[in-house]
Amino acid sequence: MTPVGTDIADRVLGGWLGRIAGNMLGKPVEQGDHWTRDRIDRYLRQAAALPLTDYLPGPADDGAGGEFELRPEWRDCVRGRIHGSCRDDDVDYAILGLDLLETHGFSFSTEQVGDLWLARLPYLQTFTAERAAYRNLAKGLKPPVTATYENPYQEWIGALIRADVYGWTSPGLPWRAASLARRDAVLSHTGNGVYGAMWAAALISAAFTAPSVRDALDTALDVIPASSRLARAVRRVIALHETRMSWEDTLTTMSEETAGMGWIHTVPNAAVLTAGLLYGDGDFTRTITLTVRGGLDTDSNGATAGSVAGVLCGAEAIPPQWKDPLEDTVRSAVFGFDGVRISELASRTVALVDV
Incomplete structure (x- = not known):
């Protein structure tokens, strides 16, 4: 667990590095209806990569297709081929959150979140609920209508992946982190979609x-309604873990109990993430690899698991195979941030922390 004396700067840098590394780990298999937990493990077994202790291995046939066809971006995010992080929305939104807090402070409004999207984020780099909200903003609609008008993705995982910066800038203040995340989330989400963002921000803060x-x-x-589907799913994973059920059987049980929600819905992904955190038990490598092997939205779950694990252990304790290939560099679609240093993002985040 976290060494005594680890400072805030190292913990925040750990969160950034963890988010980016976890995202990169899960990116090649981010297609939950194809890349099931079973298929991911069969791919790894075929490549003699179990137990998984590094980024995913590249395909033996150089991506010729078939059952084990990876996402098109795989060439830049498999072991031995990584030179800086790939561009991804899971990292773009962390950067946007940082820019939001630097520009407007902690009293930002939901409307200002939307204005920043229009100014900084290309439309074609948004997806599902975020794209629906972006389109509604461009039509002149205001929050919270931006989240509900012609948006069938209101409880999907998009708001959860935007929450990290509110946790990083509120260390030990989970209720404040959740409040900030909620203000951001209601631009595009409702219900469990908003609760997911609040939960993730509080988790990172804690x-x-x-x-x-x-x-x-x-x-x-504590920061989300106890009766929500999200809270019930997280508590269920905790209960199964307490019975000493295996990680595999826990995820099988949760898959059955959340069947029909889809692979991008917040609730089943929170279950995979919770299992990765519990069975990873504070070990950075085990946490992110179990989370990604759990399937569903692999890059988003890997990113959040990496953020939590990185904060818990600090940047210094993250094994070099995860951070060295990132070369302290981020590719981003956010205007003005492409090529920024990870260390700079972390320093700017720490500058916002009131300690």
Whole structure:
């Protein structure tokens, strides 16, 4: 777990590095209806890469297709071929959140989140609920209507992936982190989509001070309605873990209990993420690899798991095979940020922390 004396700067840098590394790990297999948990493990077994302790191996046939066809971006995010991070919305939104707080401070409004999207984020780099909200903003609609008009993705995972910066800038203040994340999330989401963002922000905030992953998860549950589907799913994973059920059987059980929600819905992804955190038990490598092997929205889940694990252990303790290939460089679609240093993003984040 986190060494005594690890400072805020190292923990925040750990969060950024963890988010980016976890995202890169999951990116080649981000297609949950094809890349099931079973298929991911069969791919890894075929490549003699289990237990997984590094980025995914490239395909033996150089991506010729078939059952094990990876996403088109795989060439830039498999082991041995990574030179800086790939562009991805899971990282773009963390950057946008940082820019938002630098520009407007912690009193930002939901309308200002939307204005920043229009000014900084290309439309074609948005997806599902974010694209629907962006389109509604361009039509002149205002929040919270931007989240509900012609948007069938209101409870999908998009708001959750935007929440990290609110946790990083609110260490040990989970309720504040959740409040900030909610203000951002209601631009595009409702219900469990908003709760997912609040939960993730609180989880990351709690990771700065919690003595264990389990304690951080318990704290994060406090900020969302106990009766919500999200809270029930997280509590269910915790209960299964407490019975000493295996990671595989826990995910099989949760898959059955969340069947029909789809692979990008917040609830089943939060279950995969919770299982990765609990069974990873504070170990960075085990946490992100179990989370990605869990399937569904692999790059988003890997990113959030990496953020939590990175905050828990600090940047210094992240094994070099994860951080060295990133070369302290981020590719981003956010205007003005492409090629920025990860260390600079972390320093700018720390500058916002009131400690």
